[in-house]
Amino acid sequence: MTEENYRRETNRKAPFVQMRGGHPSYFAVCPACGNPILICNLFKRTDGSRSANPYGRHYSASVPGVADYDETAYMFCPLSRNHSDPGNTRRTPTDKAGRELYALMRDQFDRYVYIWEKTTGLHVGRGYARELLSMWRADEGWRYYRASYFNQSFMLFYAAPAQNLMGRYLLVDGPLHCYLKKLQIKSIRFTPTRMDGYVRVDRAEGHGFVDLSFLIHDQSPVMRGEHCVETYRLSVCLGDVRFEPDLKLVLDTGFLDSLMAKDDSHRNRTLLDMAADVLD
Template sequence: MDQFKLKVGVAPAYQITRKNFEEQTLKKTPYVQKERNRISNYAVCPKCDNPIQIVGLQKNTSEAGRKPYGRHNKGSIANLATYSEIDYQDCPFSNPNWKKSNGKRPAGSPLANKMLATMRSEFDIIIKIMRQKTDLGISRNLARKMLENYMLDEGWLYRQATLNNLPWILGESSPAIPLFGQFIKRESGLSQAIHTNCEQVVLEASPLTDNYVQIRNKPGKFINLSFIFYNHHQEIINDGMQESIDFLVFGKNQEHVDVEIFRKTIPITENDLIVAIQKYGTNFRDESLLEIAKEIID
C-alpha cells in the first residue's frame, strides 16, 4: 500500500514517503520503535484499520529500487492499533491478487462497528457530501429513507465498505428511488439532462432557495424517473486504490423501456470524509439529520 494513517477511525491518510512519515509522526513511539537491534516504523492501514509496518523508509527494499510501502503487521501494536484477522482478510491490501468481492463481513468485524458508529455521528456530513457530488438536494425524508435501507441491508457489513466511502455505501445499499418531488441543483448537469430528455417533467422554482428546483409533473403527465448508485469500482493500481461509483438517473420512454437520462461517475478519494468533517465538523451541523441517525441506528 502507498498510504498510511496515524490512528484508527476516520483520520487523514498520507502518501508513504520518508518526509511525510517523519513529519507526521515526529519519529515518536508507537510509530518508531527499536526492536532486536533494528528500528521498525509503524502506522495504520487506511482501509482496514489494522497496524502496518512501513518498509524501505530509510533505503530501497530488496525489490530493486522499489519505493517505500506499507504491509500489514499480523499482530497488534500497543497504543496504535489492535489487529483484526476478520478485517485483514477483507482488506484490498491483504494480498497482491486481491479482487473486489461482494458479500458481507462477519458481524464481529471491529471495522464494521466503527463504520456504523461513524454513520451515526457524521450522518449530516455524509448527506452533505452526497448533495455536493450529485447535485441532488437530498431532503430529510429522503435521507431517512436511504438510512433505513442501509440498516435493512446491513450496509456497514459490505465487504467493499470503508470508513471513507460511507456516503456511497449509503447510496449503494438502496434500491431505485423515485425522483418525483425531489429537489435538484439549478443549472447543473443533472437539471439540464432532465429538462432536455424528459418532456413530462417541469422544474419548478423552490420556495426555499434559489439554488434548487423541484421535479414535478406537467398537467396530465406521469413522471417515471428514478435514481440509483451502482457500479462501485475498486482496483489496486501501483500499490494504491482507484475507486469510483456511478450515479444514474433513468426513466421510461414512450415504449415503456427504461433509458438512461443522466449518468455521473463519482471518483472516491482517500480523504473525502475526513476533509468534510474537518470543514463542517464543528459548525454547520444539521441537528435534525443527526436526530434521524440517532433514532434509526440506536
C-alpha cells in the same frame, strides 16, 4: 502521508511505533479495509521501497494495539494491488471494522450526506435522510466488505432499491441536473425552489404519473498516482427504460478527512440527532 501528520496523529509513540529488529517500524490502519499497514519512507527511505515518497503497505500480521489482520478484508481492499470484487460478501456480525463503520455512520452522518450532495448534486432532505438511514440499518450496510469509512455516503444507496427522482431537489448545474438536462426527458421539468441554487424535479404540464428513478452501482477503485478514488455509475430509468450512457461519478476518498479536519461549527445538528436516534 507526511512526517507532520503522522506525528500529529500518533505522537510517534507505541503502539503505532514499534521496535522490530532493532529499528523503529511505523504503523497505521488502512482506511479502506481496517488492516494494519506499515508506513514506508516516513523518516528515511525503506530498503526495497517502490517510491521515494511516504506510502502505506499492507502488513500481513496483527499489530497489537493498532489492528488485527483480516485476510478476507485484505483480499477485497480496493487499495491492495491484487484486490478482488467483494460482491455482496459480508463481515461477521461481531467484526470490529464493521462495528466501527456503524459508529462512524452515526457520528459522521451529516458529513456523509454533505459528501453525497457535493459529489452528485442531489439534495437529501430530513425525511429522505431518515428513510435512507433506516434502510441502511435494516440491511446492515456496515457489514458489506465493499463499505469503508470514506465511501459510506454512497453505501447508503448502493444496496438500496431504485430511488424515486420525482420531487427531489437538485443543485443547479450540478452533475445530476446537467445529466438530466442532456437526456431531454419531455415528461419532466425543473421548477425553481425557495432553496437558493436548487430546482425540483417535477412532472411536466400535460403529463400524468411519471416513474423516474435512479440506481447507484458499479463501484470501482481507480489509482491516480499515489491517490485512490472510487468511481460509481448512476443509472436513470423512466419506467422500464434505462437511459444510456450512465452518469459517472467520482468519489474523492480524502473528502471525509478534509471535513473532519475542520472545526464543528459547520456540523448539521439535525442530521446528527437523527442518526443518534435511528442508530441508537
